Amino acid sequence: MTDAPSRPLAARSYRAFLFDMDGTLINSIAAAERVWSRFAERNGLDVQAFLPTMHGKRGIDTISELNLPGVDPAAEAARITQEEIEDTQGVVPIPGAIDFLKGLPADRWAIVTSSPRALAFARLKAAGVTPPLTLVTAEDVTQGKPAPDCYRLGAERLGVAPADCLVFEDVPAGVLAGERAGSDVVVITATHDHPFETSHPAIPGYVGLSVEVGADGLRIVGQPAD
Secondary structure: OOOOOOOOOOOOOEOEEEEOOEOOOEEOHHHHHHHHHHHHHHOOOOHHHHHHHOOOOOHHHHHHHHOOOOOOHHHHHHHHHHHHHHOOOOOEEOOOHHHHHHOOOHHHEEEEOOOOHHHHHHHHHHHOOOOOOEEEOHHHOOOOOOOOHHHHHHHHHHOOOHHHEEEEEOOHHHHHHHHHHOOEEEEEOOOOOOOOOOOOOEEOOOOOEEEEEEOOEEEEEEOOOO
16 A cells, blocks of 8 residues: 555545445454454364455355355345344444534435445444445446446435445455546555555545545545544
8 A cells, every 4th residue: 555645635526425444434354353263263274374365355255255165145244133133242433434424414425335235224323423324335347346326326325426425445455446446545544454456546544634525525624633
């Protein structure tokens, strides 16, 4: 990941903001990796090699891609979801996220997550983040990230074009989904242990940033803290 964006974060105004959830608004890595580590162990996978591959995608997609013999992806994904709902210990907001969201008009932002709806609500509650009016979850699309369907749906539900939205993401699958939807993307690096290259602006969190609401839309102002 290149730390210094090549263009200003607030290069333009947007009609709406679309946020991924895990790793972008909240940090749920410890909880998620506890559950997925158990999945990897019971299926004979190399846990350390597997864990980086499961972030940012729907659970059923992650399991299906493994093509494990004797494993029903739908049943296994349901089991993992329930385990994740029951384990929210250590789920916290990304620095500055709550205050940043409070500065947004309620009808101008959405969460677009690969998590199932029940898990999304459980994790948002654990992190102290108020759920938005518009929430797109794993059940709402047939193709998960990196397909653009979820971000297109989020924009549609807000009544705006994807090209008029700024997508906030933290992993390659989500960045690709935002790009393919036709939106601008900003990358949140707060939870990055393994940086990846991106041409998009990158920030560690929301501390030092706020939103200016004007006639031409939403613009990010301020300077992100290091």
